[in-house]
Amino acid sequence: MSTSICxxxxxxxxxxxxxxxxNIRENANxxxxxxxxxxxxxxxxxxxxxxxxxxxxxxxxxxxxxQIPSFIKKKDLFYNKTHLExxxxxxxxxxxxxxxxxxxxxxxxxxxxxxxxxxAVQFDDDSWFKGKIDFNYDLFAxxxxxxxATSHTHTDNTQKRRxxxxxxxxxxxxxxxxxxxxxxxxxxxxxxxxxDIELFHQLPWTSCxxxxxxxxxxxxxxxxxxxxYIKSKGGIYINRWGDQEIIGTFAxxxxxxxxxxxxxxxHLYVDKIENQSIIYFKENLIIRLFSKIKKIIKxxxxxxxxxx
Numbered sequence: 001m002s003t004s005i006c007x008x009x010x011x012x013x014x015x016x017x018x019x020x021x022x023n024i025r026e027n028a029n030x031x032x033x034x035x036x037x038x039x040x041x042x043x044x045x046x047x048x049x050x051x052x053x054x055x056x057x058x059x060x061x062x063x064x065x066x067q068i069p070s071f072i073k074k075k076d077l078f079y080n081k082t083h084l085e086x087x088x089x090x091x092x093x094x095x096x097x098x099x100x101x102x103x104x105x106x107x108x109x110x111x112x113x114x115x116x117x118x119x120a121v122q123f124d125d126d127s128w129f130k131g132k133i134d135f136n137y138d139l140f141a142x143x144x145x146x147x148x149a150t151s152h153t154h155t156d157n158t159q160k161r162r163x164x165x166x167x168x169x170x171x172x173x174x175x176x177x178x179x180x181x182x183x184x185x186x187x188x189x190x191x192x193x194x195x196d197i198e199l200f201h202q203l204p205w206t207s208c209x210x211x212x213x214x215x216x217x218x219x220x221x222x223x224x225x226x227x228x229y230i231k232s233k234g235g236i237y238i239n240r241w242g243d244q245e246i247i248g249t250f251a252x253x254x255x256x257x258x259x260x261x262x263x264x265x266x267h268l269y270v271d272k273i274e275n276q277s278i279i280y281f282k283e284n285l286i287i288r289l290f291s292k293i294k295k296i297i298k299x300x301x302x303x304x305x306x307x308x
Contacts, residue, residue: 001029001137001138002138003118003119003137003138003140003141004116004117004118004119005030005033005117005118005119005120005121005137006033006034006035006036006113006114006116006117006119006120006121007024007030007033007034007035007036007120007121007122007123008035008036008037008038008111008113008114008120008121008122008123009035009037009038009122009123009124009125009127010037010038010039010101010104010105010124010125011037011038011039011043011052011061011125012039012043012125013125013126013273014043014044014048014052014125016125016126016273017037017052017056017125018052018055018056019273020123020125020126020127020128020273021035021056021059023127023128023129024123024127024129026129026132027129027131027132027133028121028129028132028133028135029132029133029135029137030121032058033058034058034059034060034113035056035058035059035060036059036060036061036062036111036112036113036114037059037060037061037062037125038061038062038063038064038104038111038112039061039062039063039064040063040064040066040097040100041063042097043097049061049063060113062112064104066097066100066103066104068099068100068237069231069234069237071234072234072237072238076234076237076238077096077099077237077238078091078099078237078238078239078240079091079092079093079095079096079099080093081239084163085159085160085163086159086160086163086164087163090160091240098240099236099237099240102236102240102241102242102243103231103236103237105122105243106227106230106236106241106242106243106246106247107218107227107231108120108122108213108215108218108247109218109219109223109224109227114215115215115218115219117215118141118214118215118216119137119140119141119212119213119214119215120212120213120215121210121211121212121213122210122211122212122213123209123210124208124209124210124271126271126272126273127209127210127269127271128269128270128271128272128273129268129269130267130268130269130270131268133262133264133268133269135149135212135262137212140212140214140260141214145255145256145257145258146214146257146258146259146260147213147214147216147217147251147255147258147259148206148211148212148213148214148217148247148248148251148258148259148260149211149212149259149260149262150206150207150210150211150212150259150260150261150262151207151209151210151211151262151264151265151269152207152261152262152263152264152265152269153204153205153206153207153259153261154204154205154207155201155202155203155204155205156201156202156203156205161201162201164239164240164241164242165201165239165241165245166235166239167233167235167238167239168200168235168239168241168245168249169191169197169200169201170197171229171230171233171235172188172192172200172249172253173192173195175226175229175253176192176253177192179225181253183252183253183254184252184253184254184255184256185203185251185252185253185255185256185257185258187199187202187203187252188200188203188249188252188253191203203248203249203252204259204261205244205245205248206244206247206248206259207244207265207271208242208243208244209271210269210271211244213247217250217251217254217255217258222250222254223250226250226253227246227250230246
């Protein structure tokens with residue numbers, strides 16, 4: 001390949017990560033490229049980080065900071081929206097790191113290292129291929145009309161998906177009206193013209209776990225303006241807007257037909273390492289619970305010691 005390529009992900013499920021990367025390198029033709037992974041410090045410790053890097057070739061892991069924007073009140077955070085079924089069933093306060101993750105990955109232009117490459121492949125730490133995919137990265141880089149390739153697309157055909165896009169259409173409508181922009185993607189243009197949120201929900205969104213990005217679209221004044229606008233609205237933390245709809249809406253505003261649907265899910269690609277993710281999640285949860293109990297006991301022990 002003559003095109004410069006890297007791959008990146010957020011790393012939480014570190015126990016199966018070596019297997020995940022080996023699978024992706026082999027089946028997505030990414031054997032000799034650098035991989036970058038990002039984590040929060042409470043996901044695992046420095047010793048584990050170094051051990052992972054030492055055992056996986058051409059991998060760099062970096063801990064990133066997390067901070068809720070000062071203009072957002074804690075009571076307005078997504079996990080407090082208990083009137084939503086998705087929040088009640090699947091989004092407790094303990095998932096606040098998911099909001100921090102969305103905030104980080106929603107702006108590829110600010111992610112370290114990846115802007116040094118023409119193409120960045122975004123994946124999840126449990127992405128899994130059942131076989132090799134046929135994708136030519138050089139031809140993709142040369143294609144002047146396509147900017148994103150994705151494992152599969154979906155529409156907002158479930159209540160859960162709609163409950164994570166609250167307010168996004170209204171803010172997109174206001175953005176286009178304020179900038180006097182007619183979106184280049186026909187379905188979004190129609191949705192804006194008619195102010196029809198149902199048409200917006202019919203947009204084909206990319207997957208949230210395997211995407212191939214041309215980094216050039218994020219190095220434009222238009223992207224800078226869009227992501228600044230999105231971040232100013234607070235929707236990532238308040239309404240759990242995700243990277244796929246933030247990036248996808250931008251692509252549909254400024255490009256006529258920007259996405260290649262590889263259509264490889266679920267026959268060739270799945271978003272879970274088969275038979276392993278649940279096991280490791282439970283093991284990791286138990287380890288964390290024991291660690292927390294240990295800290296509480298230690299704290300109370302010292303607290304109750306008599307003064308010398």
